[in-house]
Amino acid sequence: MEITLKRIRNASNLRDSNFLALYTALLKGEQLEDGEKRDTLMFAVLFLRSDDPLVRRLGYRVVLHYSLLFGDFVPLRDIAITNDFHPIVEAIEAIAPLLRDEESFGQTFLEADRVNFRTDDGAGNIVTRTRGQMELREFNERMSEAAIVAPTSYGKSEMMLDKVADASFSRTCIVVPTKALIAQTRLSLVRDARMKVRKLPIITHPDGYTGQSAFVAVVTQERLHRLLSENPELDFDCLLIDEAQGILSDDDRSIDLSRAILRVRYRNPQLSIAYYTPFISDARKLRHVLDFDNDVKAANVDEHMKSERLIVGMLGEGQTIYDQFLGRSLELEDSFPKDLIRAVELISRQNTLIYVNKPKHAQELALRLSASRPQLQDSDLIERAVESVAELVDPRYSLIEAMRTGVLFHHGKLPDSLRIYVEHVFRQLESPTILVTTSTLLEGVNTPCDRLIVLSPSRGMGHLTQSQFRNLVGRVARFGQIFRPGAPRLELLTPEIHLIPGTEYAPRNWSVVNFLGKVADLSKDLVDDVSNPLLEAADANERMERELEVLGNIEPGIVAVSEGRLAKTVIGQACFQHGVHDFDIVPFEAVLQFRLDKRSGRPPLDEVGGVIELIFQLFLEEVLLDDDSDLKRLQENESARKFYSMILAWRAGNESFKRMIAGFLNYWSRNEHAPIYVGTSWGEETNGEGWKKAWVQIGPKSTTERINLAVVKVKEEQDFLDNHLMKYIDMLFEFGLITERLQLKIKYGTANASVICLLRNGFSPDLAHMVLEEYSSHVTLNLQKGEAKVRGSLVEAMRTDEKNDVLIYEASTLINSI
Numbered sequence: 001m002e003i004t005l006k007r008i009r010n011a012s013n014l015r016d017s018n019f020l021a022l023y024t025a026l027l028k029g030e031q032l033e034d035g036e037k038r039d040t041l042m043f044a045v046l047f048l049r050s051d052d053p054l055v056r057r058l059g060y061r062v063v064l065h066y067s068l069l070f071g072d073f074v075p076l077r078d079i080a081i082t083n084d085f086h087p088i089v090e091a092i093e094a095i096a097p098l099l100r101d102e103e104s105f106g107q108t109f110l111e112a113d114r115v116n117f118r119t120d121d122g123a124g125n126i127v128t129r130t131r132g133q134m135e136l137r138e139f140n141e142r143m144s145e146a147a148i149v150a151p152t153s154y155g156k157s158e159m160m161l162d163k164v165a166d167a168s169f170s171r172t173c174i175v176v177p178t179k180a181l182i183a184q185t186r187l188s189l190v191r192d193a194r195m196k197v198r199k200l201p202i203i204t205h206p207d208g209y210t211g212q213s214a215f216v217a218v219v220t221q222e223r224l225h226r227l228l229s230e231n232p233e234l235d236f237d238c239l240l241i242d243e244a245q246g247i248l249s250d251d252d253r254s255i256d257l258s259r260a261i262l263r264v265r266y267r268n269p270q271l272s273i274a275y276y277t278p279f280i281s282d283a284r285k286l287r288h289v290l291d292f293d294n295d296v297k298a299a300n301v302d303e304h305m306k307s308e309r310l311i312v313g314m315l316g317e318g319q320t321i322y323d324q325f326l327g328r329s330l331e332l333e334d335s336f337p338k339d340l341i342r343a344v345e346l347i348s349r350q351n352t353l354i355y356v357n358k359p360k361h362a363q364e365l366a367l368r369l370s371a372s373r374p375q376l377q378d379s380d381l382i383e384r385a386v387e388s389v390a391e392l393v394d395p396r397y398s399l400i401e402a403m404r405t406g407v408l409f410h411h412g413k414l415p416d417s418l419r420i421y422v423e424h425v426f427r428q429l430e431s432p433t434i435l436v437t438t439s440t441l442l443e444g445v446n447t448p449c450d451r452l453i454v455l456s457p458s459r460g461m462g463h464l465t466q467s468q469f470r471n472l473v474g475r476v477a478r479f480g481q482i483f484r485p486g487a488p489r490l491e492l493l494t495p496e497i498h499l500i501p502g503t504e505y506a507p508r509n510w511s512v513v514n515f516l517g518k519v520a521d522l523s524k525d526l527v528d529d530v531s532n533p534l535l536e537a538a539d540a541n542e543r544m545e546r547e548l549e550v551l552g553n554i555e556p557g558i559v560a561v562s563e564g565r566l567a568k569t570v571i572g573q574a575c576f577q578h579g580v581h582d583f584d585i586v587p588f589e590a591v592l593q594f595r596l597d598k599r600s601g602r603p604p605l606d607e608v609g610g611v612i613e614l615i616f617q618l619f620l621e622e623v624l625l626d627d628d629s630d631l632k633r634l635q636e637n638e639s640a641r642k643f644y645s646m647i648l649a650w651r652a653g654n655e656s657f658k659r660m661i662a663g664f665l666n667y668w669s670r671n672e673h674a675p676i677y678v679g680t681s682w683g684e685e686t687n688g689e690g691w692k693k694a695w696v697q698i699g700p701k702s703t704t705e706r707i708n709l710a711v712v713k714v715k716e717e718q719d720f721l722d723n724h725l726m727k728y729i730d731m732l733f734e735f736g737l738i739t740e741r742l743q744l745k746i747k748y749g750t751a752n753a754s755v756i757c758l759l760r761n762g763f764s765p766d767l768a769h770m771v772l773e774e775y776s777s778h779v780t781l782n783l784q785k786g787e788a789k790v791r792g793s794l795v796e797a798m799r800t801d802e803k804n805d806v807l808i809y810e811a812s813t814l815i816n817s818i
Contacts, residue, residue: 002050002051002052003046003047003050003052003055004050004052004055005052005054005055005058005325005522005523006523008047008055008058008325008326009326009327009328009523018036018039019043020326022036022039022040022043023040023043023062023323023326024330026040026062026065026066026069027065027309027321027323027330028321028330028332028333029069032070037066037070040062040066041062041063041066041075043059043062044059044060044062044063044066044075045059046059047059047062048060048063048079053302054325054522054523057304057307057325057522058325060079060083060304060307061307061325063075063076063079064076064307064493064494065307065494068490068491068493068494073092073095073096073099074099076088076092077089077092077093077099080092081110083130083131083303084117084130084131084132085130085303085305086114086117086128086129086130087128087129087130087305087479087482087483088305088483088490088493089110089114090114090128090483090488091482091483091488091490092490094486094488095488095490114128116134117129117130117131117134119134119137120193121158124193128483129155130303130305131303132150132154132301132302132303133150133154133155133301133303135299135301136148136150136154136155136159136299136301137155137158137159137162139297139299140159140162140163140274140299141162141166143274143297143299144272144273145272145273145274145293145295145296145297146273146274146275146296146297146298146299147244147274147275147277147280147283147286147296147297147298147299148274148275148276148277148298148299149277149278149279149280149283149298149299149300149301150276150278150300150301151278151279151301151304151470151474152278152471152474152475152478153474153478153479153480154301154479156242156276156278157185157188157242159274159276160174160185160240160242160274160276161188161189161192161194161195163238163240163272163274164189164192164195164216164238164240165192165194165195165198166238167198168237169237169238169272170213170214170215170237171213171214171215171217171234171235171236171237171238172215172216172217172236172237172238172239172240173216173217173218173219173224173236173238173239173240173264174216174217174218174219174240174242175219175220175221175224175239175240175241175242175257175260175261176218176219176220176242176243177220177221177242177243177246177253177443178220178412178440178443179220179416180416180419180420180423180440180443181242181243181443182204182218182219182220182762183416183420183762183813184420184446185218185242186202186204186218186762186813186814187813189202189216189218190202190813190814190815190816195216200214200215200216201214201215201216201785201787202215202216202217202218202816203215203216203217203218203219204217204218204219204223204760204761204762205219205223205759205760205761205762206219206223206226206227206230207756207760207786208760208761208786208787209227209231209234209786210784210785210786212785217236221253221256221257221260222253222256222579222723224260224264225256225259225260225263225554225579226578226579228260228263228264228267228555229554229577229578229579234267235264235267235268235271236264236267236268236271237268237271237272238271238272238273238274239261239264239265239271239272239273239274240273240274240276241257241261241273241274241275241276242276243276243277243278243443244275244276244277244280244286245277245278245279245280245467245471246443247261247275247286247532247535248280248285248286248528248529248530248531248532248535249529249531249532250531250532250533250538250540250543252581254532255532255533255534255547256579258288258532258534258535258547259534259547259550259551259554261273261288261292262288262289262290262292262534262551262555262558263551263554263555263558265288265292266292266555266557266558273293273296275296278467278470278471278474279466279467279470279471279474279526280467280526280528281525281526281527281528282298282528283296283298283300284298284536284537285528285530285535285537286535287535287536287537288534288535288536289534289535289536289544289548290558290559293536305479305493306477306482306492306493306494306495307493307494308324308473308476308494308495308496308497309321309494309495309496309497310322310323310324310497310499310516310520311332311347311496311497311498311499312329312498312499312500312501312512312513312516313336313343313347313498313499313500314336314500314501314502315336315337315338315339315340315343315500315502315503316336316337316338317335317336318331318332318333318334318335318336319332319334319336320332322512322513322516322520324516324520324521324522325522327517327521327523329513340368340500340503341368341369341372342372343500344369344434344453345369345372345373347451347453347496347498348432348434348451348453349432349450349451350432350433350450351426351432351433351435351448351449351450351451352432352433352434352435352449352450352451352452352453353434353435353437353441353447353449353451353452353453353475353476354434354435354436354437354452354453354454354455355437355438355439355441355452355453355454355455355456355472356436356437356438356455356456356505357438357439357456357458357459357460357505358438358505358681359411359412359413359438359681359682359712360681360682361455361456361504361505362409362410362411362436362437362438363398363399363409363411363436363708365409365436365455365505366398366399366402366407366408366409366434366436367398367401367402369402369405369407369434369436370401370402370404370405370407373405373406373407374405375404375405376404376405376406376429376431379429379430379431381425381428381429382403382404382406382425382429384805385403385421385425385805385806386400386403386404387804387805388421388804388805388806388807389403389418389421389806391658391804392418392657392658392766392804392806392807393418393657393658393661393707393711394658394661394707394711396703396704396707397704397707397708397711398704398707398708399418399422403425406429406431406432406433406434407433407434407435407436408422408425408426408433408434408435408436409422409435409436409437410422410423410426410435410436410437410438410440410441410447411437411438411440412438412440413681413711413712413715413716414711414715415657415711415714415715416764417764417766417767417806417807417810418806419440420809420810420813421805421806421809421810422435423446423447424809426447427447427448435447435449439459439460439468441472441475446478447475448478448480448481449475449476449477450476450477450481450489450492450495451476451495451496451497451498452472452473452475452476452495452496452497452498453498453499453500454472454497454498454499454500455499455500455503455505455506456505456506456507456510457506457507457510457512457515458506458507463515464519465519465529466518466519466524466526466527467526467528468519469519469520470519470520470526473497473520476495476497477492477493477495499512499515499516533546533547534547534548534551548561549561549562549565550576552565552566553565553566553567553573553576553585554576554577554579564586565586566586567585567586567589568589569589569590569592569593570593570596570735571589571592571593571596571731571735572585572586572589572592572593574731574734574735575589575592575731578727578728578730578731579727580727580728581626581629582625582626582629582630582631582724583623583624583625583626583629584624584626588623588624591622591623592618592619592623595617595618596618596735599618599735599737602737604736604737604738604739604742605732605737605738605739605742606738606739606741606742607742608645608648608649608652608742608745608746609645609649611645611648611729611732611738611742611746612634612641612642612644612645612648613641613645614732614737614738615634615725615728615729615732616634616635616641618732618737619728620634620635621635623635630720630724631724633677644717644721644725646663646667647717647718647721648721648725648746650663651718651721651745651746651749652742652745652746652749653745653749654745654749654750654765654769655749656765656766657714657766660710660714661707661710661711661714664706664709664710664713664714665706665707665710668698668706668710671698672698672699673699674698675687675695675696675697675698676695676696676697676698676709677694677695678694678695678696678709678712678713679694679716680692680693680694681712682696682709682712683695683696684696684697685697696709721746726746726747729743729746729747730743730747744756748765749765752772753783754772754781754783755768755769755772757781757783757786757787757788758771758772758779758781758788760786761786761787761788761790761814762813762814763788763810763814764807764810766804766807767807767810767811770803770807771794771811774801775794775797775798778790778791778793778794778797779791779794780817788816789816789817790811790814790815790816790817791815791817791818792815792817792818794811794815795808795811795812795815798811
């Protein structure tokens, strides 16, 4: 009779054998008698011979826990050899060298075979890989149209580098979901030995393209859209989509990504394209409409070296292990503290991640944790970090106090350069460190950790899906940590994931066992929720037609659009090209064009004061905005328009981050008794507007609380300007309604061509100005091509002068020349 997971789970079968008792003891770390050990391994062998892949995984899990618990690595080594888990074999032989029989033919054969699983990682390091990794890499190199599905640590980033390094591609575009990943990906490219040989310029901003025949673009979907719209003749040889699972949903960013992919496809029918994702049940779900992805072939690695322990801790009660194979909870004898902070300290390890849903919760919890921990001693990195963040932000910023104790927070409302620096500090600190983070962790950010604590089942307004939860869990114990040369940590093959309900950071009705039953139970097939109307798998014909109309207006010729839905005016066509989503363009284009024509002949604005009012009068007044448009506040509220005029003035005046924080503090001091709009992530009351808490009363807030809010507001408003207002400002310039000088000052904070060149090449404003004023000999600018060569001597010079450590680290990520 075939052994299946369903049969193993059967209650009567479990009662009639001693497997459950042995397995429970193994997971709890209890000692076994010799006979019990023999029985345990017999069950493992029985499972490993099954035709059911889940049963084989259960057999491997038994062997893995057995070897780690008893220090007997012979069974694990044998299974690893059988499955071509060569990194595990190497690690075991480093830990227990006596297992190597140098005189045997088997050892000689193993060594000879292992050579076939060693590759260069692009940075000059030899890495031993599994068979699954090697097959994925071979598939990636061989297929011109591919979808690569592999868990975190399986080398998706390196596979993208392999594609970029392919000399047959002259124009490659890598699309990543966040600006933080632009910096991370750019750094990987700069450090790759093959890229140093190719010497291709790396473009991270649409304005960085100046007609180069060969280059690599690393951009978000919004930047790719703009790059294509501003350069209608531009095409790519190769398109790589990182974190491709993000394309499945129906939000604006997912649809923008689909539009960009379809446009690139249309411009080059011979395009080589690859999608990279950690989790998706069926890669065919990534296929777009218009039959553009019919030739995409998928490779999905079915290889599992890690086997997580899911531990549920009930405050003041006890702990249970939820077993994803048996679909049941196993009681642990451990008691569990009543206090969350004590519980976190109890289960934290060297590098611990804590997941919460809201940025506000990440900061609050980080401060609570830091209050119970001693300050780190003799940590030069922390001292530099504290001084640097204080200099760039404010000495009273909460991150500084938390940092002193080895606690950090990380979320999407941190300034980009600061968020990247927090990741750097987390990676580099030698003392035990805690990073409290939100779903930014799901977006491919590389933050090695050895333990994860989950305090919320939520992501945004919904719950974490199967894919999202497994992606989150996969971020724990990366292969680079487990198989570190000279110091392997095989215990991380069974990383602990702790879930703690009953706190203020989770819904009151959170049933952890039900949640895990939905997202972690391995007997349940992975289900992809496809709602993007531009994907074939979405059941959204009406929405698909609307989105194809938009696509046809953006990229003429790609799809037939009825005459009544084609933009016929200059301003209507410009709205499509600039990615306007705030209203239905075609019904309003005649009114907008009439307003534009009335302004013909007027001198262009050269001062920032009238820009917001001009946007309102030309684009927003008496226009029916979509219900979810972020411009409704500007349309309906004169005070909001005055507020954003102030924000534009700060940007145009090149105000530093620190001065903008001070600006918010001053603004609030003049409005002590008025409710302040901060959005749902930070809001505390509704202000009588619906049910969403998006407002706070600033009056009762302490200075530190105001500074924390100011940091968030600066980041949010700069993002709002870049993502929602800048497209309208660019159109004002195109129509001759504002001067080029004013457009540049709003976009970059300056009209200085050298500063703009550095900004387009990934520099923050603070670093760009410092480099040009003090370290210009360490960079070479080609203003005509928009290129910046940054030498390694820049970092050394800044260190010698003891400059701000945040800026030093940022500079280190921008080095692209000897």
